[in-house]
Amino acid sequence: MSALPFSPPDMTSNSTLTLTRPDDFHLHLRDGAAMRDALPWTARQFARAIVMPNLKPPVVHLRQALDYRARIVAALPEDSDFTPLMTLYLTDDTTPAMVTEAKNSGVVHAFKLYPAGATTNSDSGVTELKRIYPALDAMQQVGMPLLIHGEVTDPEVDVFDREAVFIERHLIALRRAFPELKIVLEHITTAQAAAFIQEAHDRDAQGAPLLAATLTAHHLLHNRNAMFKGGMRPHYYCLPVLKRETHRQALLDVATSGDDRFFLGTDSAPHARNTKETACGCAGCFTAANALELYCAAFEQRNALHRLDDFASRFGAAFYGLPRNTGSITLERRSWQVPDTLPYADADIVPLHAGEAMEWQVQVGV
Numbered sequence: 106m107s108a109l110p111f112s113p114p115d116m117t118s119n120s121t122l123t124l125t126r127p128d129d130f131h132l133h134l135r136d137g138a139a140m141r142d143a144l145p146w147t148a149r150q151f152a153r154a155i156v157m158p159n160l161k162p163p164v165v166h167l168r169q170a171l172d173y174r175a176r177i178v179a180a181l182p183e184d185s186d187f188t189p190l191m192t193l194y195l196t197d198d199t200t201p202a203m204v205t206e207a208k209n210s211g212v213v214h215a216f217k218l219y220p221a222g223a224t225t226n227s228d229s230g231v232t233e234l235k236r237i238y239p240a241l242d243a244m245q246q247v248g249m250p251l252l253i254h255g256e257v258t259d260p261e262v263d264v265f266d267r268e269a270v271f272i273e274r275h276l277i278a279l280r281r282a283f284p285e286l287k288i289v290l291e292h293i294t295t296a297q298a299a300a301f302i303q304e305a306h307d308r309d310a311q312g313a314p315l316l317a318a319t320l321t322a323h324h325l326l327h328n329r330n331a332m333f334k335g336g337m338r339p340h341y342y343c344l345p346v347l348k349r350e351t352h353r354q355a356l357l358d359v360a361t362s363g364d365d366r367f368f369l370g371t372d373s374a375p376h377a378r379n380t381k382e383t384a385c386g387c388a389g390c391f392t393a394a395n396a397l398e399l400y401c402a403a404f405e406q407r408n409a410l411h412r413l414d415d416f417a418s419r420f421g422a423a424f425y426g427l428p429r430n431t432g433s434i435t436l437e438r439r440s441w442q443v444p445d446t447l448p449y450a451d452a453d454i455v456p457l458h459a460g461e462a463m464e465w466q467v468q469v470g471v
């Protein structure tokens with residue numbers, strides 16, 4: 106069936122679930138051979154994705170975003186109509202003119218704030234928020250969203266507390282300074298972050314929330330025990346790091362509540378197997394190959410599959426002022442096993458839940 110815009114998901118059957126074609130509002134595609142192997146997984150499930158700019162070197166200038174976009178489009182499977190939504194990487198040197206130019210291009214949909222040193226490829230990130238206040242002011246004026254990796258980098262702060270401390274130390278003041286700025290707190294992992302979003306009720310002229318959050322499948326499905334089950338499990342290591350069960354429950358609460366301030370962003374962050382299974386492994390979970398299946402498993406824990414369509418296909422688009430996708434994707438309730446590894450950049454990669462059974466599967470041929 107083809108779902109019309111704003112039609113409810115097809116829940117007539119217990120064994121299939123049809124969603125409006127969804128979007129991924131937080132995705133790492135990498136570049137070159139890595140992108141060649143990562144991209145088709147996302148293009149198979151999602152119509153659009155907000156593409157993170159943390160390449161080496163980072164995507165700082167509009168020209169780089171245009172070039173990166175062209176490389177993505179060139180790497181798409183032939184029959185794909187996937188649309189990459191580009192972002193720029195904020196540095197201490199981002200100027201208001203760069204913001205205006207990006208806005209006018211129509212290609213850049215957001216700027217990404219990485220506190221310097223917070224995560225993978227964040228070395229060129231912002232060293233002090235005050236330095237980017239002129240850029241943030243310009244973003245507020247032109248309606249350009251700010252996406253935040255919300256963790257402090259202070260080595261004195263416990264790694265499990267870095268998100269909550271970021272909110273206290275930086276985000277509250279930032280919102281006071283720029284009350285009209287659209288902000289997405291990316292890949293939230295704590296009850297504090299969920300509550301912070303819920304407490305913000307301001308909307309823009311289009312009625313979209315000013316403050317929202319993306320939620321990953323892995324943070325909805327796992328608590329921090331997953332990293333240590335029977336030994337070190339590097340494929341469950343990501344940033345922000347998985348938290349304790351009470352936080353996971355708080356995330357499931359907001360994801361399945363029908364609140365339009367919370368929407369899908371996989372944060373699928375591919376790293377080759379040998380860079381994860383090593384003495385100092387990279388942060389990031391690769392979820393693009395089974396993304397919707399993972400979200401189904403999470404929503405099913407709350408008997409909330411009827412809420413997945415809004416979360417995956419409506420709220421994020423509304424936040425970004427994008428039209429809702431037409432077309433649909435169907436999942437079937439059918440047990441299948443996630444492969445142990447997949448080809449990646451002339452090596453291999455371990456998808457989340459590798460070797461395990463999944464209860465839902467995106468219909469073949471989609």
Ligand SMILES: NC(=O)N[C@@H](CC(=O)O)C(=O)O
Pocket residue numbers: 133159224225254342343344345372374375388389390
């Ligand atoms: N989430 C991660 O653990 N890693 C991401 C970066 C990020 O989103 O923080 C990556 O690019 O590998």
Ligand SMILES: [Zn+2]
Pocket residue numbers: 224254291292344345
């Ligand atoms: Zn991040």
Ligand SMILES: [Zn+2]
Pocket residue numbers: 131132133157372374
């Ligand atoms: Zn990310």
